Amino acid sequence: MKRPIHGGNLTWAANQAGCPVTSIIDFSASINPLGPPNSAITAFQQGVAAITHYPDPHYLQLRLALGQLHNISPDWILPGNGAAELLTWAGRELANLQLTYLIVPCFLDYWRALQGFGAKVKSYPFSWEKKTCSLNLDPVDPQSSGVIINNPHNPTGKLFHRDILLPLLEKFALVVVDEAFMDFLPPDEQQSLIPMVGDYPNLVIVRSLTKFYSIPGLRLGYAIAHPHRLQQWQLWRDPWSVNSLAAAVGEAVINDHEFQKQTRSWLVASKKGLLRGLSNLKGLQPFPSAANFLLVKTQVPSSQLEQKLLKKHRILIRNCLNFPELGDSYFRIAVRTDAENQGLIKALAEVQSS
Numbered sequence: 001m002k003r004p005i006h007g008g009n010l011t012w013a014a015n016q017a018g019c020p021v022t023s024i025i026d027f028s029a030s031i032n033p034l035g036p037p038n039s040a041i042t043a044f045q046q047g048v049a050a051i052t053h054y055p056d057p058h059y060l061q062l063r064l065a066l067g068q069l070h071n072i073s074p075d076w077i078l079p080g081n082g083a084a085e086l087l088t089w090a091g092r093e094l095a096n097l098q099l100t101y102l103i104v105p106c107f108l109d110y111w112r113a114l115q116g117f118g119a120k121v122k123s124y125p126f127s128w129e130k131k132t133c134s135l136n137l138d139p140v141d142p143q144s145s146g147v148i149i150n151n152p153h154n155p156t157g158k159l160f161h162r163d164i165l166l167p168l169l170e171k172f173a174l175v176v177v178d179e180a181f182m183d184f185l186p187p188d189e190q191q192s193l194i195p196m197v198g199d200y201p202n203l204v205i206v207r208s209l210t211k212f213y214s215i216p217g218l219r220l221g222y223a224i225a226h227p228h229r230l231q232q233w234q235l236w237r238d239p240w241s242v243n244s245l246a247a248a249v250g251e252a253v254i255n256d257h258e259f260q261k262q263t264r265s266w267l268v269a270s271k272k273g274l275l276r277g278l279s280n281l282k283g284l285q286p287f288p289s290a291a292n293f294l295l296v297k298t299q300v301p302s303s304q305l306e307q308k309l310l311k312k313h314r315i316l317i318r319n320c321l322n323f324p325e326l327g328d329s330y331f332r333i334a335v336r337t338d339a340e341n342q343g344l345i346k347a348l349a350e351v352q353s354s
């Protein structure tokens, strides 16, 4: 069985560990361990009656709810089968330009979305280890260049302040900002560009509901961009990309303020504890993160740690072998419950010295 490209491949992990999928504790995909919320389960159960019909191809109820959430007209919103589907259409648009800049290290799916349509891509390594990172990115041909950026940034956990991103909107023909993890920040700390979308027809925001609400198997995300662009994307794809259960769950969870509050307070405390525990282990250097995952530098190669953790403890971490800028000296872990985090710290201490 081939080594997976993305985190969260439990079939591969269980095969390596020689155990059932359900025995694996997954730190490799950054999914909220508190979810899915009850509001999601209720909406899912109530939605079952409607699966005998096609979904509304316009997803009007969901778009109205998202429009209210972001104070934006529903015409500017397109739900998708996860953020990944919307990245595909962003990739198709970017492929029409001469060149797309990728801020690296980056989420690997950007390569899939761009290369799938033959886009020409140039990597732009950014100095994420610095406390304040800058992006002095000047395209050779602004009229025909695009850029994809992820905020907060996966896999480093860095948060780009709006002021760093805004100049890109003046310099590029198309700017795609993937805010898949933005919900994990308290609202007054978020650096979303959604409020700017009305002023910049060259801006596309991609959001995901799968991580924060723990529904990666159900799939749901949305793009926010100029209606003309989204109408084009709608013509490219099939009419019912989002199934009716995902749409019903989406409508319910975005208004689940209790779950949102609970998640944000869990994350602050648990991330602090995990960061402290990892810092106390010799040979590991965890980096501060604005999101629900931590990037960790390791003296023992991460591929070795991964194998030992899997085989001895049935714990799956995300090695960074397929982020060429990081390699075997780094791994990424999700923040999970306090008990699971403590279990990971204990297991890491053991496998490091074995």
Ligand SMILES: Cc1ncc(COP(=O)(O)O)c(C=O)c1O
Binding pocket: 081, 082, 083, 084, 085, 107, 150, 154, 178, 180, 207, 208, 209, 210, 211, 216, 219, 220, 221
């Ligand atoms: C940065 C980033 N964007 C998008 C996605 C895809 O999210 P979705 O599950 O909504 O397709 C992921 C998933 O890991 C991600 O890390």
